Amino acid sequence: MREAHVSELVDLLQLERLEDNLFRGQSRDIGTRFVFGGQVLGQALSAAQQTVDPAREAHSLHAYFLRAGDIDAPIVYSVERARDGGSFSSRRVVAIQHGQPILNGAVSFQVPEKGFEHQASMPDVPAPEDIEPLPPVPPERLARLPVKLQRWLGMDSPIEFRDVWPQDKLNPVKRPPYQHIWFRLAAPVEDSPALHRALLAYASDFNLIGTATLPHGISYYTHNVQMASLDHALWFHRPFRVDEWLLYSFDSPTAQGGRGLARGQIFDRGGRLVASTAQEGLIRLRGE
Template structure:
């Protein structure tokens, strides 16, 4: 396991304050606000710590982002134990920063169970071999990034992501609102189902909302763009490993009223659909004011 991956694993493990409250630290990824995927994964981690004895696994969570978080202040996670059943457990998590709620999550956990099965087919796309990672691309265009975030954007990452037909974020052109990327943790991980779920929760927030900008020839790298996640949901369908390549197939079927809606399907290399994702976010463009 690389040092950056070990650091992420530790970051996503909040410290227990009491049986229902946990404290988490933050990380600066060079964005204007705290990365939502981090808060989601820490919230899920906090809920997992409150489950009763048994073989429980996360099967879904649903999040609303209410306020932008900062990268300079710690977080507190308050867990409400809504229900402990024989087959399902439900938790509500409130992520707090400086006394204000910045995120709420409802998450559900299930005991293993056999049942009917079907799934959507995996898209036929090029495998991950030979595709440059997002970090490699960032390093190629290092001088285009603002100096204050240049080192952050070009640093080693705990989750490697390889995008097929990537957008030039500095000069985007119109294209269909679809995106395919391969992702994998940078190192071998233990056989811990909860850890793999937390890491996918974290990674699922990358690359999603920008897909809704493809038909409009805009990107988050342009001045005048205002983007923020509003809500986010993940459903875990089958076991998976984050230290093996996963295909993240994203599409955006709608944009309007200043919002973009995106969906994601996550497949392993055997073609199994292991998770589904949905997100709506703010996508506003304001013409930058000319300096006098």
């Protein structure tokens, strides 16, 4: 079953080309109220990659979420070929629904080259095989939740997660603002580096802004908390495969003014830092 979900995710990132710089993508309802932000990120990167010489690799993506996406409508991606230089290419991407932009993004590409290297060390954590997967939510507990949350918590995800420090997100407790989570696709996919970058863009939105909620004993599921991603940055450092285990190491240095900031480092099994992320999100306490 999970293999089918992985295939569906890969298809979701394979956009329909309408014109040289115009693409259309569909949406997948995963139980969120609106289109999952990682889907729009992955599709925007996929659109940009299709307008660049394949020899040039995406090394950074910066995006602002402007409006909530409608799950029941396709998304059109308009790509502007801002610049093609000797070593770098730059693309601007606008995701459009119902005639309005829902995301503005920029992607930078580079011809691979050698240079100085250093990196942060991977945290010392248990291997994913030594961590038990989270058990499913008991049916009687699931039945008391809104239908959307039932789908979110009850679905077979195309991505496997292993939390180093798991918590009950339906009843969260206060804890320090950092966490480590192993993840990988639930089935192998083709070797295309462009596909794996789009898949990582998709996966990078899971759990990121949630790190900023940890010291406050709340989560996305808390009934009087409003949460939404405001922006997202992703840097690709070294080659990787999303169908092999990757460690996502998160921290949140600050929350204030109804917003929280979270950062992430993504390591492969060999300890190589393959990508970095940052995101600011809305975290607003609503009245009862």
